[in-house]
Amino acid sequence: MTLVTDVDLLVQNTSEVLTCAPAAPDRVGRIPGGAVAIRGDRIVATSAGDALRQRWPDAPALDARGGVVMPGFVDSHTHVIFGGNRVDEYLAKATGGDLAAVRAAGKPVGIVGTVVETRQASEADLVESALPRIEEMLRHGTTTVESKSGYGLTTADELKMLRAGRGLARRTPAEIVNTFLGAHAIPPDEPDSDRYVGEIVERMLPAVVEEDLAVFCDAYCEEGYFDIVQTRRILAAASAAGMKIKLHLDQYTHTGAAKYLPANTVSVDHLNYTTDRELADLAARGIVAVAMPGIDYMTAHPHPVDIPRLLAAGLDVALATDYCPGGPIASLPLIIGLAVRMHAMPVAEAVRAATLGGAKALAIEERVGSLEVGKQADLLVLDVDRYEEIPYLLGHNPVRTVIKRGRIVVGEDR
Ligand SMILES: [Zn+2]
Incomplete structure (x- = not known):
């Protein structure tokens, strides 16, 4: 249980969140309909369903509009x-x-x-x-x-x-x-x-x-x-x-x-x-x-x-x-x-x-590369329903929004 009482950004309304956590049995840590809570430059929670919204009902939202959320490349x-x-x-x-x-x-x-x-x-x-x-x-x-x-x-x-x-x-x-x-x-x-x-x-x-x-x-x-x-x-x-x-x-x-x-x-x-x-x-x-x-x-x-x-x-x-x-x-x-x-x-x-x-x-996997509590909030919202579309849409840019250290740096919500 974390002691975080407020968050700066709740990334929600996703089709799925990929955590890419090291121990994920499916290798990408897929959470259908997941959400990610960010405070400052850090991830403070990832979860399925509405749990994060219920916990932080007033947190500013980034609406993923049914897209995939995953770690920054x-x-x-x-x-x-x-x-x-x-x-x-x-x-x-x-x-x-x-x-x-x-x-x-x-x-x-x-x-x-x-x-x-x-x-x-x-x-x-x-x-x-x-x-x-x-x-x-x-x-x-x-x-x-x-x-x-x-x-x-x-x-x-x-x-x-x-x-x-x-x-x-x-x-x-x-x-x-x-x-x-x-x-x-x-x-x-x-x-x-x-x-x-x-x-x-x-x-x-x-x-x-x-x-x-x-x-x-x-x-x-x-x-x-x-x-x-x-x-x-x-x-x-x-x-x-x-x-x-x-x-x-x-x-x-x-x-x-x-x-x-x-x-x-x-x-x-x-x-x-x-x-x-x-x-x-x-x-x-x-x-x-x-x-x-x-x-x-x-x-x-x-x-x-x-x-x-x-x-x-x-x-x-x-x-x-x-x-x-x-x-x-x-x-x-x-x-x-x-x-x-x-x-x-x-x-x-x-x-x-x-x-x-x-x-x-780059020997920085303790800090970036996956969406886990305590790690840096480097994440993407993709304009696809599921991550398998990334290789299929060859030559497209599926990335709609980029968040670096908790800040939106690419995308209309910037
Ligand atoms: Zn080279």
Whole structure:
């Protein structure tokens, strides 16, 4: 029994509430006709039927008009801050065009192409260009966004990107979680990769820690990028400095890096070529698997991530957009649609993976990702009768209202 005597908002007249509570037997914690009571920035009650209205008859109401109420989406893997765009490269790759001609025309190609444009942008430029992207994500129900650096690749430019992430957070109701990804690519002007890794470990990481600019350290372990020895050196240094760890793992080749993750690894992301044995070991360690069907789609990946195999291994799965210059996908409802249709992911698992799963991948599941008493009031009202419609209405935006920390930030009731 809670001692709360009044509430600020009662979300009622729903078709169903999904709590996405960790122990929910149906994976989404469906409460038919449920209601949610909010006080300040917290959830103080969830219940079926009229119980909450009877208890707080005078509470201000948000009428869900028969829609679905669920936790805000948590997008746990994005590269949403960057200069320029790569539309010409994308179209050339998609339609069998001439990539050399795109380069010859001075258009950016690949990570290194975006590095050039990001270095040219000021911190303020990066905030201004990323803000509409974040707002688009928020309109699609994403209330928490992870944001990686990795297009600066010098100490000054990496710090600039992370500071832009902090600046972005002050401009939007969405919550931004910063990840340092100095090891995204070998810089175009530093061909000696070991020397660059030395720069990351000796200069960048201490500066990031000093300014407390990022929660996570990430690396791109892949052929032509950072090998296992280099990746281990970076992650060990970050780990020793108290940072949590993420890793781009096995996106285009099987690297074997799954065996060498430091103790405070929270998530491994992509997993296109990770073996069953490795997946089982990751599951045993409680490491979250971040699946990103959108980027596999945008790159026409020859070996898309096998989501049922991740689930069968017993992994906690998160679904993320991987919003990046190579595939600027803003919508987690769209990602749920791809996961269900292209990867045979059960819809309840997909919804859970885009909420609680994302929160686990950011190590903030005690605070967000599910609708439970005491948690932050980050929730959505969807214009659908039942949650199974999310993947079916592909390309629609089912989100009508977004509440972040107890405040309506998107929707007519704002
Ligand atoms: Zn990525």
